[in-house]
Amino acid sequence: MKGSSKAKENLGWVFLLGLGLGLLIWDSAAAQAPIKVGASISVTGTYAKLGGYTRDGYLMCAKEINDKGGLLGRKLEFVIYDDRSETTTAIKLYEKLITEDKVELVMGPYSSPITNAASTVSEKYKKIMVASLAATTSIWERGFKYLFMTISPAEVYMEGLVELAAERGLKTIAVINEDTLFSKAAASGTIDLAKKKAMKVVMHDAYPKGTTDFSGLLIRMKALNPDVIVAGSYFDDAVATTRQMKELDVNPKMFGVTVGGDVPDFGKQLGKTAEYVYGSTQWSDDVKYPGAREFTENYKKMFNREFSYHAPAAYGACQVFAEAIRRAKSLDSDKIREQLLKLKITTAFGDYQVDERGFQTAHKMVLLQWQEGKRVTVWPASLAEAKPLYPTPPWSQRK
Amino acid sequence: MPIEITGGMLLQGVVSGLLAGGLYAMVALGMALIFGVMRVINVAHGTLLMLGAYATYWLFALYGMNPFLSLLISFPLLFVVGVILQRLFVYRVVDAPELSSLLLTFWISIFIANMAMVAWTADYRSVEFLTGSFLLGPIALSKPRLISFCFALGITYLAFLFLNKSKTGKAIRATSQHRELAQVCGINVRRIDLITFGLAAGLAGTGGSLVSVMFSVFPEMGQIYVFKSFLVIVLGGAGNYPGAFFGGLILGLVEGLASLYLSAQLSEVIAYILLVLILLVRPTGLLRGRS
Numbered sequence: 001m002k003g004s005s006k007a008k009e010n011l012g013w014v015f016l017l018g019l020g021l022g023l024l025i026w027d028s029a030a031a032q033a034p035i036k037v038g039a040s041i042s043v044t045g046t047y048a049k050l051g052g053y054t055r056d057g058y059l060m061c062a063k064e065i066n067d068k069g070g071l072l073g074r075k076l077e078f079v080i081y082d083d084r085s086e087t088t089t090a091i092k093l094y095e096k097l098i099t100e101d102k103v104e105l106v107m108g109p110y111s112s113p114i115t116n117a118a119s120t121v122s123e124k125y126k127k128i129m130v131a132s133l134a135a136t137t138s139i140w141e142r143g144f145k146y147l148f149m150t151i152s153p154a155e156v157y158m159e160g161l162v163e164l165a166a167e168r169g170l171k172t173i174a175v176i177n178e179d180t181l182f183s184k185a186a187a188s189g190t191i192d193l194a195k196k197k198a199m200k201v202v203m204h205d206a207y208p209k210g211t212t213d214f215s216g217l218l219i220r221m222k223a224l225n226p227d228v229i230v231a232g233s234y235f236d237d238a239v240a241t242t243r244q245m246k247e248l249d250v251n252p253k254m255f256g257v258t259v260g261g262d263v264p265d266f267g268k269q270l271g272k273t274a275e276y277v278y279g280s281t282q283w284s285d286d287v288k289y290p291g292a293r294e295f296t297e298n299y300k301k302m303f304n305r306e307f308s309y310h311a312p313a314a315y316g317a318c319q320v321f322a323e324a325i326r327r328a329k330s331l332d333s334d335k336i337r338e339q340l341l342k343l344k345i346t347t348a349f350g351d352y353q354v355d356e357r358g359f360q361t362a363h364k365m366v367l368l369q370w371q372e373g374k375r376v377t378v379w380p381a382s383l384a385e386a387k388p389l390y391p392t393p394p395w396s397q398r399k
Numbered sequence: 400m401p402i403e404i405t406g407g408m409l410l411q412g413v414v415s416g417l418l419a420g421g422l423y424a425m426v427a428l429g430m431a432l433i434f435g436v437m438r439v440i441n442v443a444h445g446t447l448l449m450l451g452a453y454a455t456y457w458l459f460a461l462y463g464m465n466p467f468l469s470l471l472i473s474f475p476l477l478f479v480v481g482v483i484l485q486r487l488f489v490y491r492v493v494d495a496p497e498l499s500s501l502l503l504t505f506w507i508s509i510f511i512a513n514m515a516m517v518a519w520t521a522d523y524r525s526v527e528f529l530t531g532s533f534l535l536g537p538i539a540l541s542k543p544r545l546i547s548f549c550f551a552l553g554i555t556y557l558a559f560l561f562l563n564k565s566k567t568g569k570a571i572r573a574t575s576q577h578r579e580l581a582q583v584c585g586i587n588v589r590r591i592d593l594i595t596f597g598l599a600a601g602l603a604g605t606g607g608s609l610v611s612v613m614f615s616v617f618p619e620m621g622q623i624y625v626f627k628s629f630l631v632i633v634l635g636g637a638g639n640y641p642g643a644f645f646g647g648l649i650l651g652l653v654e655g656l657a658s659l660y661l662s663a664q665l666s667e668v669i670a671y672i673l674l675v676l677i678l679l680v681r682p683t684g685l686l687r688g689r690s
Contacts, residue, residue: 045619048521179664207663212614212623215415216658216666223408236523236615243525247532247541248411269525269615395531 034070034077035331037062038097039107040118045085046209049235049263050310051110054133055080056303057314058107060295061322063302071322072329079103087117094121104331107318110310111234112136112154112182119147126333128340132317133310135282136185140359146333148340149360150317150352154182154258155189157280158230160367160379161256162190164388166197170227170253174203176217176241177232177258186258187232194228202226211237214244222250235260238279239269246273246395253391254278256367264306267373272399274370276392283309283349284366284377286385291348316349404659407537412659413652414538420651421548424644425555426606426624427631429599431643434632435575436595437493439500443484443508444628445621447600449515451477451607452616459526466528466612467550473608474601481600485593493592494578508625515618523615547609554605555644558598562640571595575638630674636684646685 039058042051062076070076079101083090090109097103098121106122108115108131115134122129128146131139135154140147165173173194177187184206191201202224205217218241221229229252231241238260245255260266261279285296295312324339325331344353344362351362367379369388378388426448433441454473458464484507492500529546532539562568573581574591582588606624614620631650635642653673657666677684 044516044521049523176663205662208667210623211663211667213419213654213658214663215419215655216412217663219408219411219415219659223403223405239523239525239615243530244541246530247539247544248415249532249534249539265522269523269527271527271530273527273530396534 032074034075035072035105036077036079036101036103037105037107038079038081038094038101038103040081040083040090040093040097040109040114042085042110042114043082046234046236047085047111047114049265050133050259050308051085053307053310054110054314056299056307057132057311057316058318060298060302060311061315061318064298065318065322071325072331076322078107083109083114083118085111085114087114090114090118091121094118098122098125098127105321105325107314107321108132108134112139112185113180115139116181119144122146128321128333128336130317130321130340132314134182136182137359138181138185140357144358146337146358148320148354148358150320150349150363151282151313151360152363152365153189153360154185155192156365157186157258158190158256159193159365160280161228161230161254161278162193162197162199164367164379164390165194165228165254166199168253168390170199172200172202172224172226173228173230174221174224174226174252175201175230175232176204176214176221177206178211178234178237179206179208183232183234183258187230190230190232190258199228207237212240214241215248218244218248218250222248226252228252228254228256231255231257233257233260235263235266239266242270242277243273249395251392251394255392256280261370262368262375263308264375267370267375275372275398276389277370278378278388279368279370279375281309281366281368281375282363283312284368284375284383286377286383287350287366288383289346289348289350295348312349316347316352319347319349320345320352405537408659409656411538412655414540414655415544416652416655417648418541418544418548418651419654420648421551421555422606422609422647423624423627423631423650424647425551425558425602425609427628427635427647428555428558428640428643429602429606430625430628431632431635431638431640432571432575432595432602433599435638435640436571436578437489437500437592438495438497439489439492439504440497440629441489441599442501442504442625443511444504444599444603445623445625446508446511446515447477447480447603447621448607448610448624449512449616449618449621450480451604452611452620453515453519453607454604455608455611456524456526456616459528460524466526466608467546470550470554470605470608473604477604477607478597478601480604481597482593484600485596489596490589490592508621512618512621519618521618523617525615526611528612541613543612547612550609551606554602558602559640559644561598567591567594571598572640627670630670632684633674633677634685639684642684649685 041055066075081093112134115131123144137153175187177183238257256278262281267274327339328335353362368375369378430444451473455466455469458469529543532541570586631646635646657669
C-alpha cells in the first residue's frame with residue numbers, strides 16, 4: 001500500500017514537472033512566434049488597383065517594424081486574403097481570420113463600404129480595427145468602440161477644388177457619384193461645401209457601381225454646362241468619365257474626381273486626356289511629414305513602381321497601431337484602445353488624432369492637378385508646387 | 400432634378416444608343432448562333448469577348464498594332480479557341496437539357512476569367528488609340544465608338560452574307576432549323592457545331608477588340624455582355640438571326656434613351672424590365688423566333 005501511494009506521489013511530481021516543462025516550452029514558443037495580423041484586401045475586382053497599394057503599405061510597415069526588432073519582442077506577420085472587392089466576402093474573411101486562423105490583431109480592408117461591413121465582425125470579437133482606408137463619416141456614427149479612423153473624411157475631399165472654384169468666381173457645379181457609401185458621402189460633402197460658397201448645384205445624380213457607359217449622364221450635364229464638375233468616383237469610373245467627357249465634348253472650367261485622379265495609372269491610361277483634371281489625395285510626394293521622403297524611396301526600392309496615397313495611408317495606419325501597442329505594452333484590445341484614443345502623432349502619412357468616436361480630426365487633404373503628365377499639388381497654398389492651370393480649355397482647343 | 404430634354408440631346412441619346420447597339424448586335428449574333436444550332440446557352444460568351452479584348456490590348460501595347468487591324472488576328476484566334484472548346488467540352492452538352500450547358504459554360508467562363516486574372520492581373524488597362532469626337536452641330540460623335548460601330552456593322556453583314564449565301568452557312572441554318580432532318584440530308588452536324596462555335600467565338604472576340612478601344616480591359620469585363628446578349632436574343636426571338644441584329648439595336652436605343660430621361664440607376668433597371676415584359680407579352684421575341 002505504502003509503495004503504491006509513493007508511486008502515485010512520484011507520478012504526480014512527474015506530471016507536474018511535465019506540465020511545467022510543457023508550459024515553459026509553450027511560453028518561449030509563443031514569445032518567438034510572430035504576431036499574426038489579419039486583413040482582407042481587394043486584390044481583384046473593381047477596387048483591385050487601390051487595394052494593391054493598401055497591401056503594399058501594410059507589408060512595408062511590417063518589414064520596417066521587423067527590421068527594428070519587431071513589436072513587443074515579436075515579429076509581425078500579415079495574413080492577407082482577397083475579398084474580391086465584395087463586402088460579403090470581406091465579412092466571411094474576417095470571421096475566418098479571427099475564429100479559424102486565430103490572428104491576434106486585424107487591420108482594416110480597402111474602401112469605406114468594405115470597412116463598414118468588415119468592422120461589424122471585428123467589433124463583435126472585440127478586436128481593434130485601425131481602418132486605414134475608410135473615409136466615410138457615417139461609419140463612425142454607429143457607436144463602435146474598437147474602430148479607429150486614420151484618413152480625412154470623404155466630405156472634405158473636394159474642399160480644395162470648391163475653394164479654388166469660389167476664388168475664381170465660379171457659380172455652378174454638377175456632381176455625380178457612384179452609388180456607394182464613400183462616394184455618396186464625398187458628393188454630399190462637396191455639395192454642402194459648394195452651397196456654403198454660394199455656388200448653385202445644377203445637377204446631382206448617382207450611378208450604380210460597375211457602370212461603364214456614362215453617356216446619358218454626360219449628355220444631360222453638357223446641356224446644363226456647369227462651371228465645375230465633380231465626380232465622386234473610384235478609379236475605373238474616374239477614367240471612364242474623363243474619357244467620355246472628351247468623346248461627348250463636355251467642357252467645364254474645372255473638373256475634379258475624388259478618387260482615381262491621384263493614381264499614377266490615371267495618367268498612364270488616359271495620356272493627354274488626363275491633363276487639367278483635378279484629383280484629391282490624402283497624401284502627396286511633396287508633403288513635409290517626417291519619414292515621408294524615406295517612405296517614397298523605400299517604396300520604390302521594394303516594389304519598383306509608383307504609388308498613390310493608399311500605400312502611405314496603410315503604412316501610416318499600421319505605424320499608428322504599432323505605436324499604440326508599444327505604449328499599451330500589450331495586445332489587449334481595451335488597453336490598445338485607451339492609447340489610440342489619446343495618441344497624437346505624426347507619421348509619414350501625416351497627423352493622427354481622433355475624437356471619442358475614433359473619428360479622425362487631425363489629418364489634412366491635398367488637391368492635385370494633372371499637368372504635362374505629372375501630378376502637381378495645387379492646394380493647399382502652403383504645399384502647392386504650382387498654380388492650377390485655369391480654366392480647363394475646351395477639348396476642341398487642345399492639341 | 401428634372402432637366403428639359405432638348406431636340407439636340409434627344410438626337411445625341413439616339414445616336415449614342417445606336418452606336419452601342421451595333422456592338423451588342425454583333426456579340427449577340429454569336430450567342431444566338433450557338434443557341435440556335437446546339438441549344439446551348441453559352442455563358443462563357445463574355446469571357447471569349449474578354450480574350451479578344453486582351454489580344455487587341457497586347458498587340459497594341461507590345462507591338463503598337465492598330466487595334467482595328469488586330470481584328471484580323473483576334474477573330475481567327477478566338478475562332479480556334481472556340482473550336483477547341485467545342486471539341487473538348489461543349490460537344491458533350493449539345494441538345495442536352497439546358498442546365499447541363501449552363502453549368503458547363505459557366506465553369507468555362509469562371510476558369511478562363513480566373514486564368515486571365517492570374518496571367519494578366521486584375522488591373523484595368525486601356526487601348527489609348529482614338530479619343531475625342533467629331534462635332535456635328537449639337538451632336539458629338541465619339542470617334543472610337545463610331546469606328547467600332549462601323550466595323551461591327553460590317554462584320555455582322557459579312558456574317559449574314561456567310562449564313563445566307565455560302566454552303567456552310569446554309570448548312571448552319573439548316574441544322575439550327577431541324578437538327579435531325581439536317582443530318583438525314585447529309586449534313587455533318589458535328590462539323591457544323593465546330594464551325595458554329597468557332598464563328599460565334601470569333602464574333603465575341605471581335606466584339607472584345609472593338610470594346611477595348613472604348614472601355615477598360617480587365618478579366619471580368621465580359622460579364623455584362625453575357626446578360627446583354629441574352630436579352631438581345633430574347634428580344635429578337637431565339638434562333639432568329641436577323642432578330643438578334645434588331646434586338647441589339649433596340650437594346651442600345653432603349654438604354655441610350657433611358658439614361659437620358661431617368662436617373663442613371665433607374666436606367667440600368669430598364670433593360671431588366673424590358674426582358675420581363677417581352678417574356679410576358681411576346682415570349683417568342685419581337686420577330687417571332689423558334690420557340
